Amino acid sequence: MSLLDSGSLSVHRLLRRPTRIELFRVLDAGVHAGVVRETIRARDVGVYVHVPYCRSTCMFCPYFRKVLRDWGELNMYLNALLKEAEFYGKLLEDLNLEVVEVHVGGGTPSLVPPHFYKRFVEKLSEFFNVRCGVGVEANPEDFKNLKVVEDFYASGVDEVSVGVQSFDEKVLKSVGRRHKPEDCVAAVENSVRAGFKWVNVDLMFLTPTIKDYVELGLEEKVGAFRRDLGKSIELGAHQVTYYATIIPKNSPGHRLAELGKLIQEVDAVDRFVEEALEFAEGSKLYLTRVYSISRKPYEYATVNLEMVGPLIGLGAGAWSNTGYYQYINVHDVANYIKLLYNGMTPAIYARRLGEGSMVWRLLFDQLSTGVVREAVFESMGLRTPFRVRALLKLMELSGLVEKVAGGYKLTKRGVLEVYKSVINYVADVPVKTTGTLSKQADVSELPLKIAI
Ligand code: SF4
Incomplete structure (x- = not known):
């Protein structure tokens, strides 16, 4: 069942319907490499790097990560990342691709020695025209130290997303984060002072009340x-x-939910999003995504290209999407390192994506930005099919979008609906997939097909 229940109108049900996907085991590295080459049809590509290490495990973490206990293993992991970058670099070198974004997520990318990022971009530049700096997610515990922040900046990192979550001590406690409000303040101040071109702050809402531990009313x-x-x-x-x-389900804190010790006001999601929209309006900020507000129409976005591609994902637990082929790397650090040191691909599951899938992905990607334009479909050589036009019409009749020149714009109600559909998608697909694949450490025993 979806995290957020569906509404009564059919358009609401359609927007929030659970997504089901089937993934197939990658059995032949040569075939996989051939499909990657053949299905990249755009020249601009994004690169995503997954750093799965964290200092400790947060209570409700849905991501693929592990606690960093062995710096020797981290070094081997970073070398394996360079090997994987080289593998795809050699495979795609003659396509003259331009790398337009490099984002590092996790886990905790700020745990990695900053000079690695300089080396990584040098490696990419051997094969691609790299037209951007690097964006990293940073933990306030690392970025409260100005010298660390300056070292990242000096290593070619020019965008940062600080994992603040909240400046409120009780909220931080309720989501099991170890950092303190003062660490958050110092990390954001240091990032601004160091000169990063773009500083994002990640916030969490709908945090749970935990009985007899941290009790907060709505x-x-x-x-x-x-x-x-x-x-x-x-x-x-x-x-x-x-x-x-x-x-x-796969987070350490889920046991509390099973014991009935958690209260989470899921029906109140609109209250929080409305709060953000009002704040954006009052502060003259742009709504760059339904979940993001910015000073300029620009966004720090870790894996947006995952939706439409091409995005080359590197690292254990990384997802890639060429546009018409999606593949997922092994969700186990030891196996990831072993496979790359033995010259094998860490891609373990994949699926082909047809033109129909691309149209829907493009539609939902645009909906998440608040504006849908037919010209965007046309620029990718796609016709807007009848069912997409029908959905937009239905959304217009339901008051979720309004017509603007060249397309449709989300109304406030539309933003709230799309926000919930994004959350449901994240809970239905990436989070469930991570839960399923993280349990399967033995690569030789992976099933030929999995359905999420
Ligand atoms: S929430 Fe972030 S910092 Fe916490 S365990 Fe997960 S990846 Fe690590």
Whole structure:
């Protein structure tokens, strides 16, 4: 079942319907490489790097990660990343591709020695025309130290997303984060002072109340979220991204939910998103995504290209999408290192994506930005099919979009609906896939097909 229940109108059900995907085991590395080459049809590509290491495990973490205990293993992992970059570099070198974004997510990319990122871009530049700097997600515990932040900046990192989550001590406690509000303030201030071209602040809302541990009422949570938005901009952040807290089955904190110790007001998601929209309007900020507001129409976006591609994902747990072929790397660090050191591909599951899938992905990607234009479909050589036009018409009749020159724009109600459909998609697909694949450490025993 989806995290957020469906509404009564059919368009609401369509937007929030659970997504089901089937993935097939990658059995032949040569065939995989051939399909990657054949299905990249755009010249501009994004690169995503997954760093799965963290200092500790947060209570409701839905991502693929592990606690960093062995720096020797981290070094081998970083070398394996360079090997994987080289593999795809050699494979695609003669296509003259331009790398237009490099984002590093995790895990905790700020745990990696900063000079690695310089080396990584040098490696990419052997094969691609790299037209961008590197964006990394940073933990406030690392970025509270100005010298560390300056070292990242000096290593070619020019965008940062600080994992603040909240400046409120009780909210941080309720999501099991170890850092303190003062670490958050220092990390954002240091990032702005160091000169990064773009500083994003990640915030979490819909945080749970945990009985006998940290008890916050809905109004207190909304108030803390309002203050968090204001504080982020006051400190100089260029962008704020706000996520509803998901409590997945594979997170350490899910046991509390099973014991009935958690209260999460899932029906109140609109309250928080409305708060963000009002704040954006009052502060003259742009709505760059339904979950993101910015000072300029520009966004720090870790894996947006995953939706339409081409995005080359590197690292254990990384997802890639050439546009017409999606593949997922092994979700196990030891296996990832072993496969690359033995000259084998870490891609373990894949699926072909047809033109129909591309049309829907392009539609939902555009909906998440708030505006849908037919010209975008045409620029990719795609016709807008009848069912997409029908959905947009239905959305217009339901008051979720309004016509603008060349397309449709989300109304406030539309933003709320699309926000919930994005959260449901994240809970339905990436989070469930991570849960399923993280359990399968033995590569030789992976099933030939999995359905998520
Ligand atoms: S939430 Fe972030 S910092 Fe916490 S365990 Fe997960 S990846 Fe690591």
